[in-house]
Amino acid sequence: MTPLTFPANSARATMDDVARLSGVSLKSVSRVINGEPHVSANLRAKVEAAIAELNYVPDAAARSLAGSRTFIIGLLLDNPSPHYTMKIQKGVYNVVRSHQYHLRIDNVDSTVPDEQFSAQLEALIRNNRCDGFVLTPPLSDNLLLLDFLEARKIRYVRIAPALDNARGPGIAIDDAAAAAAMAQHLWDLGHRRFAVMRGPASHMAAARRRDGFIAELERLGSATPIIDADGGFSFEGGIAAGETLIAQSPRPTAVFACNDDSAAGVMAACSKAGLKVPDDISVCGFDDSWIARSVWPYLTTVYQPIEEMGQAAAALLLRRDEQEGKISQLGFQLVIRDSTAPPRQTQG
Known part of the structure; x- marks a missing residue:
């Protein structure tokens, strides 16, 4: 032949x-x-x-005419960290493009009253039909959004969900275990006075990180109260909260921020106050974003595979077979750099 x-x-x-x-x-x-x-x-x-x-x-147009699909996947974002959103976008886009789909990216504000949020969603669906959505935190746990999509029979996959996992498929890491590993690292260095930089109240993954960090310190026998501060996942929020933390007496010897942006803000606050990291205070973050290598000293942090999480979520959405209630976990890694060290023996 x-x-x-x-x-x-x-x-x-x-x-x-x-x-x-x-x-x-x-x-x-x-x-x-x-x-x-x-x-x-x-x-x-x-x-x-x-x-x-x-x-x-x-031919995407011919494919759309042949069936009920638009061959467009939507990515919904409501996160102040530019690194996180860029990495998620890259991961989702790579998978969508490889399947000859188009990607639509929208930012919505979930902090507004419910009526305004619902209006945002109505406008989003009215103007642009999608075959499904990848939902990123904190939208992954927004029950109003989940109800809205389910009522219209629109498929979704959630990244880092914390609430009502049986509602649909998702991709996550074990945030609590990752934060516990960081607590162990700081404890092994000899730290006994700690502070935690929280994320936004609506971001359930940040709450899991905070709780995992504190639970591990309690398990290790920490007897000193752990100071809580609100970093809001932003550099500016980290500066403001960092200034409050370092004004404490006695000052914490180690600060765990629930993302790298706010950790960098803490480091800026320390520099402004004339304190050296890690000589006077150790600082660590979460994500292993570009900012972790843009500050000096380089930031000790937790690597979570953000791009891979986007890829996995998009692939799961495009498979079109039901995966209800299945939350797939990816791995994490502790990345030890120069921003953490044993505490000084004499410190006020």
Whole structure:
């Protein structure tokens, strides 16, 4: 049999071309392209190899007309950390693009009254139809949003959910365990006076980090009250809360901030007050964002795979098979840098 050839200068490849080259039916090609469930790995590999060889690009308009899907995935954000949002966007976009979908990104303000928030959602859905949404914290735990999407039978996958996990699929890390590992690190260095920089009240993952850190210190036998401060997940919030913390007497010897942005703010407050990190006070954060290597000394932090979480959430959404109540956990890693050290023996 003479093999099929497709010259580089030939007309744009079609699904029929992909079917012939891969040796499968047109329906099978369609199932792979549309990300339908229960497609064997062997079939998927054949079709994807043919798509790559032919440089085949599906016609999104034709696909939309052929069915009820728009081939658009929405990403909803309400987070003050630019690093977090950029990494999530990159992860979701890479997966969406590889499946020949389009990505729509929207920021919504969940801090407004319920009526205003509902109006935002109504406008969002009215103006732009999507096949589903990736929800990021704190929206992952916004029950008004979940009710809104479910009432309209719109699929979603949540990143770092904390409430009502049985409602739908999600991707997370063990925030409490990660914060506990940081508490152990500071304890092993010899610290006994601690402060915690909280995140926004609506951000349940931040609450899990705070609680995990404090619970581990209590397990280790900490007898000194742990100071709480509100960093709000922002650099400016970290400065303001940091100034309050370092004014305490006795001053904490170690500060755990629930994200890197607020940790950097604490370091700025220390510098302004003439204190050296880590000589006078140890500071650590959470995320391992770009800011962790933009401050000096480099920030000790917890690495969470933000981009990979976005990828996993998008892939789960595009699979279209039901995963109700399944929260998949990814790993984390403690990243020890120069912002933490043993405390001085004499410190006021």
